[in-house]
Amino acid sequence: MTSLNGADALVRMLQLNGVRHIFGLCGDTSLPFYDAMARLDHGIDHILTRDERSAGYMADGYARVTGKVGVCEGPSGGGATYLLPALVEANESSIAVLGITSDVSVGSRGKYPLTELDQQALYRPLTKWNTTVDRVDQIPGAVRGAFRAMTTGKPGSAHICLPYDLQKHEADPADLWAQPGHDRFPAMRSAPDPAAVEQAAERLAAARAPVIVCGGGVVIAGACEALDALATLIDAPVCTTVSGQGSLADTHPLNAGVVGANGGITATREVVQQADLVLFIGCRAGSTSTENWRVPARSVTIVHIDVDPMVIGANYRTDVALVGDALLALQALHGALLPHLAGRPRQAGAGVALARAARAAKQAKFAPLAASLDTPIKPERVVDLLNKLLPDDAVVVADPGTPCPYFSAYFNAARSGRQFITNRAQGALGFSLAAGIGAQVGRPNAPVVSVMGDGSFGFTCGEMETLVRRKIPLKMVVFSNAVFGWIKASQKEGYGQRYFSVDFTRTDHARVAEAFGVKAWRVSDPAQLEDALRAALRHDGPALVDVLSQELQDTAVPVSQWMG
Secondary structure, three states, X not given: OOOEEHHHHHHHHHHHOOOOEEEEOOOHHHXXXXXXXXXXXXXXEEEEOOOHHHHHHHHHHHHHHHOEXXXXXXXXXXXXXXXXXXXXXXXXXXXXXXXXXXXOOHHHOOOOOOOOOOHHHHHHHHOOEEEEOOOHHHHHHHHHHHHHHHHEOOOOEEEEEEEXXXXXXXXXXXXXXXXXXXXEOOEOOOOOOHHHXXXXXXXXXXXXXXXXXXXOHHHHOOOHHHHHHHHHHHOOOEEEOOOOOOOOOOOOOOEEEEOOOEOOOHHHHHHHHOOOEEEEEOOOOOOOOOOOOOOOOOOOEEEEEEOOOOOOOOOOOOOEEEXXXXXXXXXXXXXXXXXXXXXXXXXXXXXXXXXXXXXXXHHHHHHHHHHOOOOOEOHHHHHHHHHHHOOOOOEEEEOOOOHHHHHHHHOOOOOOOOOEEEXXXXXXXXXXXXXXXXXXXXXXXXOEEEEEEHHHHHHHOOHHHHHHHHOOOOEEEEEEOOEOHHHHHHHHHHOOXXXXXXXXXXXXXXXXXXXXXXXXXXXXXXXXXXXXXXXXXXXXXXXXXXXXXXXXXXXXXXXXXXXX
16 A cells, blocks of 8 residues: 555545645645645645635635535644634634644744644633644544534534654554544434424414524524425514525515614514514524624524524523434424424414514515615615625625625525625625635535625735636625724714724725736716626636725714614
8 A cells, every 4th residue: 555644645635535625725744734735635725825814715615605614734833823813713713724724843842933822722611622733643633533523413614734754654554444424414313302393393382473593503404495494384474593594595475674773774683573482503602693682682582493502591581402413304394383383274374464563664674774875885885786786696795884684684595595694703804805715615606706895805805816826706895985894883982982002004906906907996976886797707717896885984874882
């Protein structure tokens, strides 16, 4: 049997686990791994990035649209610290992302070599699973452990630290095998207790006005059709968190829209407030989605489905807990409800009417702003035009700040599933361009649009070189208002308009993009925006539209703390 070293073993283990794309950045301690990637026939496409943070966010976006483990890598020292923010976001968002970092040689530990860092201690509290390899024979087991941890139970991120010298040591080919099924998530699904399913069915059947609130777990579990069936059966309006968008298509008659402090509006809040039972599904019921635990009220009956038992009962006293995979739980609950509802049809259309009314109220506020020809350009106009121009299979990736509340409230996806992505766990700027690249790699035949503020653009614009080099046809929209808008809006509302250190000089983002070789448009006239967006979407390569837009504190942004 052909001999192989530790770096070869790592490449082969990734290949055996179905990895087809790796996002990363080179470094001295990674040289043996890069040499193995160059020498071996493995079918893995390595995408060189310009920043390790971007590599991690690319892996995240890739994992979200494919359901496969996203893999990123970086070198020791600074590279290991730059990769960390993306693994934190993925872990808190229940996305399976593997970060691989190289390290100084085992024999150099404690001798003050360049880039020495206790990576295991750094990553331990911030990932689901984490190890530093000390012997070459541990490499196959480390990779198997990482994939098992990332894909089973509550999905999350994992980290493997591989010292430089071990990458050169001889490895045993007999140790190379992978567990089938751990290449995708969620793997090895678990079903809830049948007794709890029956109790939940009894509560739902007896409820006068049930409402369903979905977090990201529904989309992650691929449970959208099962949710549709259950909601339709009991005529329950469905609200989503920001991360839960896509649980139902936005055109579904029972979809009342995003609820909560970021993207929710009064009419959607009222849908939840009138409920006598709330069914949380794959949702942590955190501060944003419940407006600091005010909606729903604590007196409401709560049924909660989640794969993570620590989530249930953390914020609301839960009447029935269903611990398990969202798909299996919804299928079981649907079956258990059928005999309870036989011969007792619910008043047809009550839930649909509530959802329709909430959507109508939202549209009544949105439509005149979207049609406005005032300058600077209103964000509503951008969202409205993208709703009209994008095909059903498009994916929109939004950064925090200006894009998040607007696209959470008003972006309409005509199909369920992963059509909208934003980083709601840690909210770091600079996410959407990189995650958009990952999403485009994962769905090469779908249009992907990355929307960002100009603050985020400054974090990550170097990756436009990656776009051009790799011929990735990502479309980008920049809200150019020369301000860290979320903070300035908060200073306006809560600090007497004492604006401090939030404004910066406006950049001509179109010229920056053109310098990288990206086709670009700059738009200041609202009447010209549609033509620019159409042209960008038609372009066969990467393209950017720089929109001179309102400062966030001057807009009608759908954020409850600023809406009065």
